Amino acid sequence: MRTSALAMTAVLLAGAAAGCSDDPGDASTTTPPPTAAPSTTAASSSPTAKARPAVTVEGADARLTAAVAKVYRGRKGVRAKATVGRWEGEKVAVVTSGQDVTLAVGPRWRVVGGWWPSLDRKADLGGTPRFVLVVGSDARPGKTLRGTRGDTLQVLGVDGKGGGGVMGLARDIWAPMPGGGHAKINAAFAYGGGEGQVGAVRKVTGLPVEGYVVTGFGGFEKIVDRSGGLPMRIARTVILQGGTKVLAGKRRLDGEHALAYARERKSLPDGDFGRSRHQGELLFAAAATARLEGIGSVPRTMTTVSKYADSDLTAKEALTFVASFYRIDPRKVGHTVAKGGFGTSPDGQSIVVLDAASRQAFRDFRDGRL
Template identity: 70%
Template sequence: MRMRPTAVLAVVLLAVAGCSGDPEPTTTTSASSTSATPTPTPDVVVEGADAELTAAVAKVYAGKTGIEATATLGTWKKEKVAVVTSGDDVTLAVGPDWKVVGGWWPSLDKPTSLGKGPRFVLVIGSDARPNKTLKGTRGDTLQVLGVDGKGGGGVMGMARDIWAPMPGGGNAKINAAFAYGGGKGQVDTVRKVTGLPIEGYVVTGFGGFGKIVNESGGLPMTVAKKVVLQGKTTVKAGKQILSGKFALAYARERKSLPDGDFGRSAHQSELLLAAAVAARVEGVKVVPKEMSIVSKYAETDLSAADALTFVASFYKLDPTKVGHTVAKGGFGTSPDGQSIVVLDAASKKAFASFKDGRL
């Protein structure tokens, strides 16, 4: 079984709102928006594409002849997405009136276009049980994904008991922001705590998470140390492919870990990084199909263009320039007697360091 790339956004999958990215390259600033079918060009042949998409790609290669490319198609919340490859060139487009929104074209000496960096997205794992609505649940998994646009990136987990400002006023544990204000409320709270310009979010519950992992073929990763999950499920040490059931258990376990919730957040970051590695192995062509899978089981405020360019950014990362950490601190007591986490100086320093999109 194989792990698909967009499980990156789900595993912890997928993720970015309000960001339209960098302007398109000068040769791709417009695409057919009329009802007339563009005249096919013999200079550019795109297998798997309709005439409109072929015409949009042809504008990227204006003046070039003999271009042969292949398109893979998918959907993101009912919007069409496409990845078109020609040799090492990658063109990213969204429909229905196909428009090029990013990519990289070494054959043309064009700069990579994947949105203005640094970019951040919040991936939320709700504690909603299978077949239950996400509304009113807590954001028990909070992972901030960042890319710097220069080959670097990072994954920052947020301990769920961090004392934080809530949507509409007052303070509570950071994971309660989702219950008070949904995805947008959770993003606003994490922005205030971290100071990071998070673009948007992707959220899924227990059931959706497992289905995404299973439909993506499982999650290949190397587990450093055997973990007994939920008191009965054991994930052995070593290389393996985690099913949705085991990946969810690994992401949720805290009682058996010496550092409890902090260790759990670290496990969640490990899952994300494993998914990122698997994504690079799979190749960028499968992104549209996997976006379709995630789209079925996740809620998001990301447009197709934002999600497509953000996910594609993972294919431009240098693994040696990607780090991960957990925002945590000491234990305290809230005014109403709850046990809470008070952020420490090291976490606040990490927030400042992460502002460039890299850890």
């Protein structure tokens, strides 16, 4: 069933909130000029170039400006603004000019996507539908992710037609494991890392998940805190582990309370299913904040997330996927949790056996929208 909801992204991919100032990156290249100039102009070879520059990009170096100029070849007087950041060691940039958005990856800048209504060009965001797995590992602060389990499993999807969705997966779903055998789905991360977890999710859901982003408890807290907290509306008061309360109403959660809200299950009437629902609420709240900041905030956000999370997504894949959420119609976005009844595994564990409604949700989500 398709439901209306806030357009979303992920607290890991584009969830850094207002005021994200943690290492905004730079626009320098490995060749002269060594640092970004306040603005750079790509001049046309025509006789009128000196009187009217072809493309001027504030905040870009010569290479990035030249890459953007190729998009507007034949146009004169184009003025744009660039924001630059990093993802897994690669540079990323978002260049805006009016309603036009150009996405580029450096350091030898090349355009990898965007949308350009002024040129009557269709959006280019890496094909559709697209799915990415967001994993919250149960690694404690200061500990490695290796050998830990996927405490949070959320699949984000976009259909390229203005729709999208986020699907939470109960962590006790019985699933095939990397290398053979079966176990609870969150154990796949311990057996095979991010790739192993993606593989298990693909087999259970049938969705062509292209990659993952994962962080531990400490990384999650730092992402939220570096973002200035996460503003959201709490539907009802929740008593967290240790007796701390998150009161109903509008709240700005810091990293510690956002993590506790995402992990709480014992006080919820539907336990782990309710926890997965809370995790989805956090994603929605992060999305709303990110959208208010605008597409230009994406490179700074990606820089922050890249510091405290691991991913197998390339800069091109991550940048185009995150940007695609800024093309979503809030009325065409849905959220669900894959769940089922309780059963017993062959070795005596309590597990979740997927129900018919969840299997149907997998089929509905194959077009990238819920």
